[in-house]
Amino acid sequence: MSTEPETASPPAPVPEDRSDAAPARRFWAVRRIPAALVALVLLGGTGLLLYDVAAVRADRTAMQWRRDLADELATRPLDNAWVLAGAAVAVVLGLWLLVLALTPGLRAVLPMRRRHADVRAGLDRDAAALILRDRAMEVSGVQSVRVRAGRRKVKVRAVSHFRELDDVRTDLDAVTATAIDELGLAHPPAPTVRVARPPKKG
Numbered sequence: 001m002s003t004e005p006e007t008a009s010p011p012a013p014v015p016e017d018r019s020d021a022a023p024a025r026r027f028w029a030v031r032r033i034p035a036a037l038v039a040l041v042l043l044g045g046t047g048l049l050l051y052d053v054a055a056v057r058a059d060r061t062a063m064q065w066r067r068d069l070a071d072e073l074a075t076r077p078l079d080n081a082w083v084l085a086g087a088a089v090a091v092v093l094g095l096w097l098l099v100l101a102l103t104p105g106l107r108a109v110l111p112m113r114r115r116h117a118d119v120r121a122g123l124d125r126d127a128a129a130l131i132l133r134d135r136a137m138e139v140s141g142v143q144s145v146r147v148r149a150g151r152r153k154v155k156v157r158a159v160s161h162f163r164e165l166d167d168v169r170t171d172l173d174a175v176t177a178t179a180i181d182e183l184g185l186a187h188p189p190a191p192t193v194r195v196a197r198p199p200k201k202g
Helices: 032-057 065-074 082-103 127-139 167-180
Strands: 109-111 122-124 142-149 155-160 191-197
Touching: 032 082, 109 127, 127 142, 127 155, 127 167, 127 191, 155 167, 167 191
Parallel strands: 155 191
Antiparallel strands: 109 122, 142 155
16 A cells, blocks of 8 residues: 655644733633542541540540551651652642642633633634534545644644645645634634545555
8 A cells, every 4th residue: 555745834824813802811620520539538537537636535545547657657767668658649649739720721622712801712622623624624625634623733634635735735724724713712723734645545
């Protein structure tokens, strides 16, 4: 099986973004599952500790796990493997929580231009790729198209079964740039278009 060499184009210029009523920022994820897990762990641990403290105040014996923990903390050296492993786990969990708290998440949602300060809109990356794919299929000579839409780049891979590849690529450059501008994104990604012949059978 052999294929003709594909032609690639440099990123096509995208029309400049128009001024907005308010700056469009990325959407922040709610992250209900990590927040719920952390809340449940803290609630369980705090509740168990408070119960044991109240029991000791009522002249009862402390729970065995608390006595064992106090003995381990008093006698085990800091360079012990279990102490170092526990510290490493605590550091990793803390860094993970910090990353979740400081990063917006929702990478699949592309913020759109804001016409009003109190209205925010976003477009899913898969939906944007589908729209661009439908527009690319309208170009004469295009047999199939694959589109990957990212936050900064849009990659268009087309297969052309007739017409010159350079002509098809030029039309795809223009159609893709226009379609990206019509999506109304706050930060339009730069398109990259590649066109190739379909693989020959035999």
